[in-house]
Amino acid sequence: MIGKGLMDGLVVTAKNFVGSYFDGNRKERLFTYQYPEERMPLPENSRTFPFLVYDGTPDQMRCTACKVCETECPPQCICIVMDRDANGKPLRRPTVFDIDTSVCMQCGICVEVCPFNAIKMDCDFERSQYARFDDLITHLPTLLKSNEYYHQIKSAEATRVDATRKPAKKPAAAPTPVKPVPTSTDMRTEDERQAWQRGYQGEVGAGEIVWPPVVLKKQSARTPLEQSVSSAPAANDVPWHDSGIELEKRMEMAKERPLADKLMAAMAQVDCQACGYDCRGYANALASGESKDYSRCAPGEEPTKNMLEKLMKEAGKI
Amino acid sequence: MIPTVEQVRAMTSLLVEREELLAVAKFLKTDPQLQFDFCSCVTAVDYLKQDCIEVVYHLYSVALKHGPIALKVRAPRALDQCRVPSLTPVWRGCEFQEREAFDLYGVKFDGHPDLRRILMWDEFVDHPMRKDYVPPSAMEAKK
Amino acid sequence: MDAIYKLIQHYAPKIPDLLALALAVLLPIAIVMGVFLTVFALLTWVERKALGRIQNRRGPNRVGPVGLFQPVADGLKLLTKEDIVPAAADKVVHFLAPVLTVVPAFMVLAVVPVAKGFVPVDLNIGVLFALAVSTGSVLALFMAGWASRNKFSLLGAMRSVAQVVSYEVPMVMAAVVILMAAGTLSSVGIVEAQRGLAGWFVFKPWGLVAFVIFQLCAMAEVARTPFDLPEAESEIVAGYHTEYSGFKFALFQMGEYVAAITMGGITVTMFLGGYLGPGSDLPKIGWLVSAGWFFAKLGIIVVINIWARGTWPRVRVDQLLGFAWKLLLPLALVNIVAMAIWHFASNKLVGWGASAVVLAVAIVALVKINTGQTFEKRSYRFIS
Amino acid sequence: MTIVFLTLSAITVLGALLAVTLRNLVHCLLALVLFFMGIAGHFFLLKADFLGAVQILIYIGAVAVLILFAIMLTRNISGTEGGRGSLGGAWWLGVGIATTLAGAMCVFVRRSDLVSKLPYGATEEGVVKEIGKLLVTDWVVPLEIMAVLLTAALIGAVVIALEEEKKR
């Protein structure tokens, strides 16, 4: 009969209408939350903006300013400045740790790559501000949150992290008070800030590859890149410069190399500038005797320190 | 020149000269054993060092359900010589993707029914995806 | 109106004649405007609440106890909104258009019998006056569309004019059947003709068909789903009232909703026995019960409108016009023939049966002609 | 009662005047509608409800819309440029003819006794019924002729529309 489809439609809407009043589990039907009064329970894994974890007092923050998260962050919205004590010796802690929450896309990659479990994802999303630029940059004090808070919002994950972490690290040598937060004006010139925001800072990682000129006519179907890579050996071959390879394999790769290469192989290959140089620079400094302190490779921790000590002893540097 | 076929990790790619591209394409489409009637993806790649822009066509066969073959053709990077015969007459699906390649890379497709910019606004002068493209904001900073 | 005039003469003879006349005229107007404007406000609230509940969400519940002040809030918002008049627009006509949409909607209320003895003006050509005045809205629609000098609103105006004009014809034809049955044009007369047990015209076969046609035409006249073509967002932005904002837009909305209520009122008067109901003839409080009956039936009609709006998709322009001319009009004409058979049949039962058969045959034939080719059953093959 | 009559006729005359003198064509049409409204008001005043309702239905509902479509299709859609000017060159000739005609009309109406002979004046109920009976008994032939004429017009319209449809 002509109207059947139309009538069925009416029956469905009627059922929904009546159901919304008398249905047993009304929550089932009316799926809208009355926001300010009635809040949606957030699951544990949910992530909004990152925050820095500290054990006990804000000074014992886990972050060692190794800048791994700054390099890995896709939209490059993290800016870290290493803390230096009076005579310029780098302390393993940040003075400035800014996250531009207007740029951060809450992807959680900084949490994954952080070797120290220092940065975790928060759950609170009510962070609207009035000013457009300055207020949206969250500075170090606001980022720091206690481990208890972390346990409170993500208990399962927090306990898992605590289990894997080594005993609590003793606070850095002389706990200098956290410097006053630099206002954004002295931060950088506008153009530098834009450059930083667009990630044009110095490229880290892939070395410069030199291609020989290739005649266009007779070519194999392989992409010009493949062909060039396999043929031209790179000048300063550092096959071990890859944080994924274990320490023993790296040392074995650099066995018959000079001391500087062996020292570099011992580093954590993270180029994190915790020691004040990148891996290559720190190795050269140790080899040339410029500095004696072999314990500054933060990500390397114990194994790197012992290996550096053994190499330095063998070479008679200490 | 006979197109060289190279089995590179399970994707056969076919480098063809610009002059023979149309003939090869028609052959691939009409040959009973091949019947590549589905042109899935058309891209341009800018090899700055080798001074060439390569246009890649990925072809599939819906009739015989066999896998991709990449039809590649190269053209010099200079804007005026960067011309490649368009395959829209053979596969209608290339129309928008070739316009995008023109818009972002500056590769002119001869024989394309309606070659205009598709993503950028019409008054835009440069081709943004080229490796040597400098975005305007940086330019203003320089001036 | 005349009853009130006599009442005034009786109770307060010393009031000068002119003042009494003025009072007699103004009092019903005040009552009607008051009652129906609150019903309009209530209608907007009911509509949004009902649509919400149909769509599994709560309707407005922020303003007032259960969102009851929402219409007030809407009204205030529209009042305070800036009233933009496009530069190229024709000021006079641009201003007149919303006024002219509201005027016919309220004028029709003059002949709707709200309760026993309560009809603003008891014209003896009640229904004809109602239908005549409701054609006035055609002009208003066109003026709105033309005055705002905007391509979209003009297209929307032309569509809505075509729609309203082409749905008036079947509407009048459907009303003819009722006038034949009641024998008089006056709305009170029609209601009185529906006394008796199953007296309502809707229980007669031709009455039911006429009710369906009249209801569809009323929905089309007022542009409610499934015929809400003029302001179909998915097509030409917002139809004739694109260029209106602020209070003029509120007037348009009011005109549309009040027209929906008045059309509902006329449908109730003609088909559902106006204010008749079991308790409506009691001596003292009879008129109160009859008013209750009238507004209950009006509520049913309005709920049907809202219900359809929440469920059915919209009809395209040509299908809309085709539906009016190729299906509703012939059906209305056949309906008149069926009514004639019923009228002249010897006893009522045979008449009832005969007209029902004629109508059923007509409906099936017309439906077959119109929709024969479109709805084919589709089969899908599955490849594993 | 006379006040109402006076105001109503003033509106009617104003509407007529405006309809003739306005520059913009659509404005003239709206003034015409005002004029029709005035006439309907007069009918209602004279308690001839049926005539008033029919006046509204036919003139405002149909004739005005017809003229509207006429304007729409002939001129460009906006129809803005309108007529030459408010009062053309020979306006005084027009006024002269109008006054003489009006005078003659008044004289005939006053002298004729048509008004007194109205058989079915303002009877409450019967006006509509009377008209209905007369139409079907005495005047049935003109009614049928009118019906045939209207159907022919309807079919003519359909043919034109179909032709338009075929073209596309």
Next chain:
Amino acid sequence: MSTIETQMLEVSLGPQHPSTHGVFRMDVVLDGEYVVKLKPVMGYLHRNHEQIGEKMTWLGSMPYTDRLDYFCSMTNNWAYALSVEKMAGIKVPERAEYIRVIMAELTRLLNHACAVGFLLSDCGAWFTPVLYALRERERILDFFETVSGARMMCNYMRFGGVRVDLDEQSLAMARAIVARWPAFLDEFEKLMTENEVLLARTQRVGILPRELAINASVSGPVARASGVAYDIRKVDKYGVYDRFDFRVPVGETGDTFDRFMIRILEMRESVKILHQALRDIPSGPCIAPESKLRGFKVPAGDGYGRIESPKGELGFYLVSEGGAKPYRYHVRPPSFVNLTILEDMCLGHKVADAIIILGSIDIVLGEVDR
């Protein structure tokens, strides 16, 4: 008799238009009600996603793929991960493959439900079907949030598996969702499928012949509605799709109603796949043990990976120079290519039909403009 000369009307629908699914414009030339010419104009949402891909490390692009087709972030991630794994030759453990199939099929459910809902609200059904679809979508998004952390921007898949494993509680949640879905589908079909007004508006509107569909490389439900029996899950057999028995519906006439019905039938098939996947999901690692996060490098060369995303064939063409960043990163979006035939389908129809035909193609502008 001289016919009335009508003006050709230039109308541009969008980008500020309530039913163009985002910032998309159609320049339409109207002769009265009929569409004479229709030129789609896009690029309003162009963010040069591909250049960002070239500046980013391999992993860095993963969160950006969520922003391609912001309705189905899981399938975007999977397409990108699949292409990189194909080039780098990474093995994916069993459990991760099953989790990927579950996530992709859930995304297909919510995408088809919303697509059909929006198509119906284009036909004028005042948003009721969309809100029924959204009610079910909310449950799936809650499941995504419980697992991956974000409702729409999941950033969930990595090269070699998935980031977070499904524990018992989230598996139970997924089973509950899939259990409710057939009831929702019945209600949806009863609401709309036999509705005469809808039939009148969608049948024989926007017919796409089979040959044109193949030639214009149209993919996904739009092509299958025209009779092209081609589903990448069946042809490429990527992931573990060959282990599930499910069928692919194929239509005949290829008009708007067929596209509407094909999506509903595909939803029923996806429910079948989900039942089987949730039933026999193996235990084991959820990500390949040797997969690296930092300093991940892909051997030099180019590769093209594609999957059956809810809107069609979503492919990634990647060229690598062996470094940490891709040399060329190109996305083949289904919506962008499916738009080629929009004009062919709309010619001769009315304006109201053009809107519905656009709705039936189901495009998302994030993917079209990249």
